[in-house]
Amino acid sequence: MLEPSHASYLKNLVGEGNFYDDSPHLSAYAYDATKERYLPDGVIFARDEHDISQILAYCNMHKIIVVPRGAGSGFTGGALSVRGGLILSLERMDQILEIDEKNLIARVQPGVINKHFQEVVEKRGLFYPPDPASQDQSTLGGNVSENAGGMRAAKYGITKDYVMALRAVLPNGDIIRAGKKTIKDVAGFNVAGILIASEGCLAVITEMTLKLLAKPKLRQSAMGVFNSIKEAMEAVYKSMASGVTPVAMEFLDNLTIKAVEQRFNKGLPIGAGAILITQVDGSVPEQISWQLQEIEKHFRENGCVDFKIAQTPQEEENLWFSRRNASQSISVYGKKKLNEDVTVPRASLPALLEEVGRISVEYGFAIPCFGHTGDGNVHVNVMVANPSDRAQLEKGHQAMEAIFKVAIALEGTLSGEHGIGLSKAKFMPLAFNESEMALFRRIKQAFDPNNILNPFKMGL
Amino acid sequence: MLEPSHASYLKNLVGEGNFYDDSPHLSAYAYDATKERYLPDGVIFARDEHDISQILAYCNMHKIIVVPRGAGSGFTGGALSVRGGLILSLERMDQILEIDEKNLIARVQPGVINKHFQEVVEKRGLFYPPDPASQDQSTLGGNVSENAGGMRAAKYGITKDYVMALRAVLPNGDIIRAGKKTIKDVAGFNVAGILIASEGCLAVITEMTLKLLAKPKLRQSAMGVFNSIKEAMEAVYKSMASGVTPVAMEFLDNLTIKAVEQRFNKGLPIGAGAILITQVDGSVPEQISWQLQEIEKHFRENGCVDFKIAQTPQEEENLWFSRRNASQSISVYGKKKLNEDVTVPRASLPALLEEVGRISVEYGFAIPCFGHTGDGNVHVNVMVANPSDRAQLEKGHQAMEAIFKVAIALEGTLSGEHGIGLSKAKFMPLAFNESEMALFRRIKQAFDPNNILNPFKMGL
Numbered sequence: 001m002l003e004p005s006h007a008s009y010l011k012n013l014v015g016e017g018n019f020y021d022d023s024p025h026l027s028a029y030a031y032d033a034t035k036e037r038y039l040p041d042g043v044i045f046a047r048d049e050h051d052i053s054q055i056l057a058y059c060n061m062h063k064i065i066v067v068p069r070g071a072g073s074g075f076t077g078g079a080l081s082v083r084g085g086l087i088l089s090l091e092r093m094d095q096i097l098e099i100d101e102k103n104l105i106a107r108v109q110p111g112v113i114n115k116h117f118q119e120v121v122e123k124r125g126l127f128y129p130p131d132p133a134s135q136d137q138s139t140l141g142g143n144v145s146e147n148a149g150g151m152r153a154a155k156y157g158i159t160k161d162y163v164m165a166l167r168a169v170l171p172n173g174d175i176i177r178a179g180k181k182t183i184k185d186v187a188g189f190n191v192a193g194i195l196i197a198s199e200g201c202l203a204v205i206t207e208m209t210l211k212l213l214a215k216p217k218l219r220q221s222a223m224g225v226f227n228s229i230k231e232a233m234e235a236v237y238k239s240m241a242s243g244v245t246p247v248a249m250e251f252l253d254n255l256t257i258k259a260v261e262q263r264f265n266k267g268l269p270i271g272a273g274a275i276l277i278t279q280v281d282g283s284v285p286e287q288i289s290w291q292l293q294e295i296e297k298h299f300r301e302n303g304c305v306d307f308k309i310a311q312t313p314q315e316e317e318n319l320w321f322s323r324r325n326a327s328q329s330i331s332v333y334g335k336k337k338l339n340e341d342v343t344v345p346r347a348s349l350p351a352l353l354e355e356v357g358r359i360s361v362e363y364g365f366a367i368p369c370f371g372h373t374g375d376g377n378v379h380v381n382v383m384v385a386n387p388s389d390r391a392q393l394e395k396g397h398q399a400m401e402a403i404f405k406v407a408i409a410l411e412g413t414l415s416g417e418h419g420i421g422l423s424k425a426k427f428m429p430l431a432f433n434e435s436e437m438a439l440f441r442r443i444k445q446a447f448d449p450n451n452i453l454n455p456f457k458m459g460l
Numbered sequence: 461m462l463e464p465s466h467a468s469y470l471k472n473l474v475g476e477g478n479f480y481d482d483s484p485h486l487s488a489y490a491y492d493a494t495k496e497r498y499l500p501d502g503v504i505f506a507r508d509e510h511d512i513s514q515i516l517a518y519c520n521m522h523k524i525i526v527v528p529r530g531a532g533s534g535f536t537g538g539a540l541s542v543r544g545g546l547i548l549s550l551e552r553m554d555q556i557l558e559i560d561e562k563n564l565i566a567r568v569q570p571g572v573i574n575k576h577f578q579e580v581v582e583k584r585g586l587f588y589p590p591d592p593a594s595q596d597q598s599t600l601g602g603n604v605s606e607n608a609g610g611m612r613a614a615k616y617g618i619t620k621d622y623v624m625a626l627r628a629v630l631p632n633g634d635i636i637r638a639g640k641k642t643i644k645d646v647a648g649f650n651v652a653g654i655l656i657a658s659e660g661c662l663a664v665i666t667e668m669t670l671k672l673l674a675k676p677k678l679r680q681s682a683m684g685v686f687n688s689i690k691e692a693m694e695a696v697y698k699s700m701a702s703g704v705t706p707v708a709m710e711f712l713d714n715l716t717i718k719a720v721e722q723r724f725n726k727g728l729p730i731g732a733g734a735i736l737i738t739q740v741d742g743s744v745p746e747q748i749s750w751q752l753q754e755i756e757k758h759f760r761e762n763g764c765v766d767f768k769i770a771q772t773p774q775e776e777e778n779l780w781f782s783r784r785n786a787s788q789s790i791s792v793y794g795k796k797k798l799n800e801d802v803t804v805p806r807a808s809l810p811a812l813l814e815e816v817g818r819i820s821v822e823y824g825f826a827i828p829c830f831g832h833t834g835d836g837n838v839h840v841n842v843m844v845a846n847p848s849d850r851a852q853l854e855k856g857h858q859a860m861e862a863i864f865k866v867a868i869a870l871e872g873t874l875s876g877e878h879g880i881g882l883s884k885a886k887f888m889p890l891a892f893n894e895s896e897m898a899l900f901r902r903i904k905q906a907f908d909p910n911n912i913l914n915p916f917k918m919g920l
Contacts, residue, residue: 020545043600080606102697102807125703147646158644160653161621174895181805183835184876186657187884187891188564188918189900195647237562243585243674245742281704286746332786345641347562375643416644425645431647439907440649442651446902460647 002041002086006062010044011085013054018045018092025236029087032072032079034423038256040067040081043058043122045053045092049167049175049206049240055088056204057173058217058319060452067170067454068200070110070142073134075339078146078199082456083128088204090141094121098209102214105164105181110141110205114148127215129156132417133327147197149417150199151248154374155281156213160196164208168195168329169193172447181209194443200454216281219247224276224304225269229253229357231303232274232347236373240346241296244291247373250323253353259329269306270321276304276373277323279459326370327379333366334383338400340424341375343416355406356380363399373418386394404430420458430458462501466522470504470546473514478552487653487771490534493538493594494883500527502539505552509627509635509666509778515548516664517633519912526631527914528660530570530602531595534801535840536714536881538606538659544915548664550601556580557667564672565624565641569602570665572706574608587675589616591786592877601665609877611625611708614700615741616673620656620819625669627653631908641669656896659879660914662907676741677706679777680748684736684759685729689713689817691763693809699758704751707739711782713813716828719789720782728782729766736764736833737783759772787839788828792841793826794855798860800884803837804869804875816840823859825879837876864890880918880919888919 002010004023011019013313020026021042030037032084059066065085072079076141081087094111108117114135116369121128131150132138138148144166151159165179180192193204195203210347226232236249253274261268276299280291296307310316332338344352353369362369363382371379380403386398404427414424414431428437437459444451462470462481471479480486483504483511489503506512519526521827525545532539541547552572561584568577575596581588591610592598598608604626609618626637636652686692696709712720713734721728729735736759742753756767791797804812813829816838821828823842831839840863846855864874866888874884874891888897897919904911904920 010862022869027897041749098806100807102701103805104701105805128759144560147650149644149646153643160650170899173897176893176896176897177898179870180803180873180875180877182803182837183613184609184803184832186609186879187874188879188880188888189662189903190607190620190654191899191903193492193656193898194650194903196653202649214701214705217703241562241564241674243677245674267651284744284746284750286744287742290744292732296691297504343640343642343644345560345563345565348558365488372644377642411468411641413640413642413645414647416642417646419646420648428648435630436636436648438636439636439651441653443649443903444907446906447899 001449006064007042009459010042010055010248012318014044014047014051018047029069029089032077032396033075034081036076038075038080038082040087041084043087043089043309045089048091049169052088052204052206053173053175056169056171059086060173060450065451065452065455067202070139071127071137072147074142074421075139075418076423078419079112080422080456082422090139093206099124101126103181104107104214106210106212108140108208108210110139110208112140114138114140114143120298121212122215125215125394127213128162128210128393129213130159130162136263140208143209144205145200146196146419149372151250151372153372154249155245155247162211163192163196163208164206164211166192166195167207168203168205170203171450171453177394179209182369188282196418199421201444201457201460202453217283218285218288218310219279220292221277221279221319222301222307222309223319225272225306226272226274226303227305228303229353230350232276233353233373234301235304236278236349237346238302239295240374242294242298244294246295246374247281250277250371251275251373252322252326255370256326256330257322257372259281259332259368260325262332263329266321277319279373299359303450305396305442317324330368330381330383333368335383336387338382338396339385340380340400340403341415341417342380342403344407344410344412346376348375348410349373349376352378352406352410356403359402363395363453365399376412382416401427422457425457425459466524467502468582469518469853470502470515474504474507474511478507481890489549491861492500493535494535494537494675496537496540498542500547501544501791502551503547505535506550507552509629511636512629512664512666513633518912519724520631520633521545522812522912524914525915526798528664533597534602534606534751535878536880536883538879538881538917539813540882542882550599553787555558559584561586562778563641564674566670566672568600568668568826570668572600572601574598574600574603574704581672582675583677588670589673589764589830590619600668604657604665604668605660606879609832609837611710611832613832614709615705615707623652623656624671626652626655626665627667628663628665630663631910631913637889639669657879659881659917661904661917661920662913671677678745678748679739679741679742680752680769681737681739681779682752683779684753684764684768685732685766686736686763687765687905688733688763689813690810692736693813693833695736695759695764696809697806698762699755700834702754702758706751706753706755706834707741709733710737710753711735711833712782712786712830712832713828715793715826716830717782719792719828720785722792723789724785726781737779763766790828790841790843793828795846796844797849798842798844798856800840800860800863801837801877802840802863804870804872806833806836808870809833812838816863819859819862823855824902825856825859861887867887882917885919
C-alpha cells in the first residue's frame with residue numbers, strides 16, 4: 001500500500017480522475033495477457049510528458065516502484081507490478097501528433113493503438129508495416145518497448161526498423177530526446193536503439209517518431225499444401241533465398257490445420273503435413289506475377305502438392321482464415337496453452353520442427369505449431385489437457401524448456417516477439433553468459449540507479 | 461611513451477610482428493582522413509578475439525588508453541589517439557568467416573574491406589547495400605562503429621539496418637555476444653543497437669553477423685537538369701513522397717557542376733542550378749519503367765528542363781561520372797575544404813540549401829554542395845582559399861558552425877555519416893541538452909568505468 005502522503009501528492013499532481021488506489025482499479029490493473037495477477041498499490045494516468053517527469057522524479061526520490069503500462073496485452077508480464085508500487089498507464093496519451101506526408105514520418109504518443117494508427121495512415125495512402133497479432137489492442141508505446149513483430153516482418157522488418165526518434169523520461173525525471181527525423185543520424189550514442197525492446201525498464205517513452213512507407217499499390221496471396229512439414233520448411237527458406245521477398249510466409253502444421261477444421265469446417269486439407277500461406281506486394285502487376293511464379297516453382301520443387309492463388313479479395317480472406325483462427329482453435333488439444341515464440345534462422349526451421357515433434361512424443365503433449373516462418377519465428381504451443389494436475393503442468397513447462405534449448409542450439413532466440421518480462425526470466429541463463437548478464441545490469445544501473453522502473457524483470 | 465614493462469608484456473602477448481613502438485610505426489598510425497596527427501605510444505595488431513580480450517584486460521588493469529582502428533579513413537578523428545596510449549589495429553582480422561546463402565547472412569571479421577565484401581557476395585548473387593564513399597578503403601568494423609551510410613541509403617538504409625549480431629570485447633576483457641542470426645530477437649537489452657555508431661568508445665567489435673539481400677536483377681539510372689536548386693530540392697521530396705523509392709537520389713549544385721566541368725570537360729550543363737542523378741532497381745522491367753516514369757513526372761512538374769535515361773552501361777557510367785568526381789573537383793575553389801555532412805528531413809532540403817546560400821554570401825566563401833538528397837544528407841563544403849591565413853580559416857569554421865545551427869533548427873543532425881569523434885565534439889551542446897550528455901556519460905561508464913577505450917571523443 002502507498003503511504004497516504006505519497007498517494008495525496010500523486011493525486012494532487014495529476015488531478016482527481018487520474019490517480020486511483022481503490023480496490024476495483026487496483027484489480028483492473030493487476031493482470032495482462034499472461035493471466036497472472038499482481039495487485040499494484042496505485043494506478044496513475046499520465047496526461048503528458050510533464051506529468052511523467054514529475055511522477056518519476058517524485059517516485060525516484062522516495063524509491064517507489066513504477067511499472068509503465070500500455071494496453072496490458074503482453075504475453076510475458078512486462079506490465080505487471082510484481083512487488084507493488086505504481087502502475088503508470090500511458091493509455092490516455094493517445095494522440096497522433098503529426099503525419100508528415102512530405103517526409104513519410106509520423107509523430108505519435110505512446111497510447112495510440114496500433115490498428116488505429118495503421119488505419120489512419122492508410123487512408124492517406126501511407127503504410128506502417130509492424131502488425132503484431134495484438135494490433136487491435138496493443139499500443140505503439142508497448143510495441144516499441146517490446147519491439148513487436150508480426151506477419152509482415154519477412155519483408156518489412158519489425159518495430160525497431162520504423163523507430164526514427166523517441167522522447168523519453170529517465171527515472172530521475174530528466175526528459176531526453178534520442179534519434180532524429182532523418183534516415184541518417186550518427187551524432188551521440190544510439191540511445192533510441194537501446195530503449196527499443198527495453199520492456200519499460202530503462203525509461204518511459206513519451207513520444208515516437210515513426211517511419212512510414214507509401215502504401216503498396218497491389219498485393220496477392222497464395223497457399224501451398226505440403227505432405228510433410230519438413231518439405232514445407234525447406235520450401236520456406238529456399239523460396240526466400242531465391243530472391244523473392246514475400247510480405248508474409250506463414251505456416252500451419254497438421255495439428256493446427258485439424259483444429260481449425262474441427263472448429264470451423266472450412267474444407268481444409270486435414271491430411272496435409274503443413275500449409276504455407278504467403279502474400280506478395282508491389283507497384284506493377286508484373287512484379288506480383290513474377291513473385292508468385294517464383295514461389296510456386298520453389299514450393300513445387302519442395303513437395304508442394306497443391307498451390308492456389310487467391311483471385312478475389314474474398315478468396316484472399318478465405319486463404320488467411322485458417323491462419324487468423326489458428327491460435328484460438330488449438331484449444332481443442334488442452335485447457336492450458338504454454339505458448340512461446342522461439343525463432344531460429346530460416347534454414348534451421350526443418351531441424352526445429354523435427355525436434356519439436358520428438359519432444360512432443362517424449363513428453364506426451366500435443367504441440368501444435370504455426371506462425372511466421374518467413375522470418376523463422378514459430379509459435380510453439382505445448383497443450384496441457386489438465387492444468388490443475390500440477391505434475392502434468394510442470395512436465396509441460398519442462399517440454400517447453402527442452403524446446404528453448406533446441407532453439408538456442410540452432411542459433412535462435414528465446415523470444416522473437418513476446419520479450420522476456422517475468423515469464424522467461426528464468427531462461428535468460430540459457431541464452432546469456434554471466435558477462436552479458438552483468439552488462440545488462442550495468443546498463444540498467446546507468447539509466448535507473450535506484451531500480452524503481454519496472455524492476456525484477458528480464459532476469460535482472 | 462609506454463613503460464618498458466607494458467611494452468614487453470604486450471609484445472610477448474601478440475608476438476614479435478604484431479606490436480610496435482618504433483617511430484616509423486607510430487608515425488604511420490598517427491593520422492586519419494582528418495589529416496590531424498597524434499602520435500600513439502604503441503601500435504598493436506590483434507590476431508583474434510582472444511588477443512583483444514587479453515590486451516584490454518591488461519590495459520584496463522594498468523589504465524592504458526586503447527584506441528581501436530580499422531582503416532583510418534574516418535573524417536572525424538575517431539581512430540586518433542589524442543593522448544597517447546595504444547592503437548589497436550583490427551586490420552589483420554580480415555576474414556569473411558561465413559556466407560550463409562540459405563539464410564542470407566554473412567559472418568565477418570572487423571578488418572574486412574567494405575568493397576571486397578560487396579564483390580564477394582555479389583559473385584554469389586547476393587547484395588550488401590551500405591556503400592560509404594570510403595568503400596575502397598574502409599573496413600566493415602569501422603562502418604559499424606560509425607554506422608556508415610552511402611548513396612543507396614535512400615532505398616536500402618544504412619549500416620545499422622544490416623547488423624544482426626555482434627561479438628565484442630568489453631574494456632574489462634569480457635567477451636560478449638549481442639543479437640542473433642534471426643530477424644526477430646527480443647531477448648535482453650539491444651546491446652548491438654548501442655554498439656553501432658559508438659565510435660569505438662564502448663567495446664571492441666570482433667565479429668559481425670550481417671544481413672544480405674538477393675541482388676536486384678535490374679537497375680537503371682537517369683539524370684534531371686534543373687534551373688534552380690530550390691526546384692531540384694522540391695523534386696526530391698515530392699518524387700519520394702509519391703511512392704517511388706529510388707536506390708539513390710544524388711545531387712550536385714551549380715558550383716559543383718562547374719568545378720567538375722572545369723576539370724574534366726564532359727559537357728555538363730554549367731548554367732544549371734542543380735542536377736539530380738537517380739537510380740532505380742527491381743526484378744522485372746515494368747517495375748523499372750514505372751519508377752522512372754513517376755520520377756520523370758515529378759521532376760518535370762518541379763522545373764526539370766531536361767531528363768535523360770541511361771540506355772547502356774556506358775551511358776550509366778557517364779551519368780554518374782560527375783557525382784563520383786564531385787568531391788575532388790571542388791578543390792578549384794580553395795586549398796582547404798571544411799567538409800561536413802549535415803542531414804535534414806528531405807522536405808527541409810530547400811530551406812537548408814537556401815540558408816547555405818545566404819551563409820556563403822554573408823561569410824564570403826564558396827560553399828559547393830552535393831550529396832545524398834534522397835535521405836536528406838548533404839555534403840556541404842566551405843572552401844577556404846588560403847588556409848594559412850588563420851583569420852580566414854577561423855571565419856570558415858564560423859560559417860560551418862552557422863550551417864550546423866541551421867541544420868539543427870530544421871530538425872536535422874550534426875552528422876548523417878561521419879560521426880562526432882574529435883572534429884565535431886565541440887558542437888555536441890548544439891544538439892544535446894545536459895540531461896542527454898549526462899546519460900551518454902553514464903552509458904560510457906557502464907561499459908568502460910576506467911575510461912580507457914577511445915577516451916576524449918564525442919564530447920564525453
